[in-house]
Amino acid sequence: MSYITKTFTFEGKRYYVRGKTEREALLKLANKRRDLEEGKVAVSGNMTVSAWAYKAVEAYKTNQKDITKVKFIRRMKKCVLDEIGDMPLRIVKPFDCQMVLNKQAGKSKTQINETYQTIKFIFKTARINNLIAIDPSVDIVKPKGYKNTRRSLTDEERYHFLKVTETEPRFVLFLLMYYCGCRPSEAREVMGKDISFINNQPVLHIRGTKTDNADRVVPIPEVLFEKIKDTAPDNYVGTNIYGEKLSQSSYDKLCRKLYREMNISMGCKVYRSQLVPPYPLAEDFVPYCLRHTYCTDLQKKGVDIRIAQYLMGHADIKMTANIYTHIDENTVLNVADKLNKKCNS
Known part of the structure; x- marks a missing residue:
């Protein structure tokens, strides 16, 4: 089944919601905007993976340089959140994390490792904050990739x-x-x-x-x-x-x-x-x-x-x-x- 995606910007940050129908997507968008405006996005296991991921970056990536943080967020969205970002934290299974990582198979080992570390970051921080009982990323396995070879010009x-x-x-x-x-x-x-x-x-x-x-x-x-x-x-x-x-x-x-x-x-x-x-x-x-x-x-x-x-x-x-x-x-x-x-x- 294909989902309908809606986006909006709130205080400089881009948010995404998905629904099975146009009406459901618009309703989710309205509710999300209302919750943000009223400050009702609660830190809990009912949060979506995306909602927690952005909060975790704000809390734990304070020592990163701005450009490094931007790169991390871009990779996090593209490689992880676009896949499972709409799922509530509490229902994500090890299988889901492994399938996200498997999407990187055949790509560079650097990208695979960065995606692996990003998944681990999201769920490790969720676990230490008691938002989930078990970290579903603990035993995920990196797929095969190719090694980046940096070389000089011929x-x-x-x-x-x-x-x-x-x-x-x-x-x-x-x-x-x-x-x-x-x-x-x-x-x-x-x-x-x-x-x-x-x-x-x-x-x-x-x-x-x-x-x-x-x-x-x-x-x-x-x-x-x-x-x-x-x-x-x-x-x-x-x-x-x-x-x-x-x-x-x-x-x-x-x-x-x-x-x-x-x-x-x-x-x-x-x-x-x-x-x-x-x-x-x-x-x-x-x-x-x-x-x-x-x-x-x-x-x-x-x-x-x-x-x-x-x-x-x-x-x-x-x-x-x-x-x-x-x-x-x-x-x-x-x-x-x-x-x-x-x-x-």
Whole structure:
């Protein structure tokens, strides 16, 4: 049976109700709005999973940075609440939790783990508040997924990436990742006031979005500085088509545009404005590859790993070491070339 969904906004928060009929959905919407206005949303096992989840975030996620909390809520809604959000807490069974998690099968291990942790958070906090007698998420099992592999750009990808960034001014956002090691979320926050000088060297203050260690100052290469030096202090360097700060949706659109332009540059055919398979650009290319490339470039230029840790904004040097000790195909070929020269000398 398909349900009818109605939405409304109350004090800046979006609420969803579902009903078997239009009349039932409208009645639930009216009752929900009335309860919110009168402050009657009681903390009890009769609460829906959604109602408790948002309250739990407000109570237990106080130490999270705003951007981290927004990401958590977005994932919580999409992966969990859209599935079982309308169910009362007290009737959710282990089977329900497992089926929600099973929906992530075949996706990245990172996404599966984040969904797993989100489910556990919702029901663990409900249990410790005595809203439910038994935590239905205790024995859920993670389905199989693939491991995210962060990698550097290949020489071919690097060539075409730098080529297409000259064709679209908004691609400067990706250059912040490539030349300064910004995380995607950090690049979206960069403003003109973050650009300054130390002894005539242009530097960028990256306002870290992940940990305290993420807040850092990195040098800006001249090729990038020329593109961003005239950004007004209160303007964002990376913007949407209207010159405004990139939202998640406008950022996703810009990523798709980058993929498209790189594929075309690499020789992909186009028919009626649509790309024709096969696509030359590797499927595992993502903007995060640009940040990974920045780190491997630091390694190749002999930058001390402790300095690289700071420039990358890593809280744990092991994260930097994982990149510094990674052996790519180009490294293997360079060693082979050196060995061949030695053998022939």
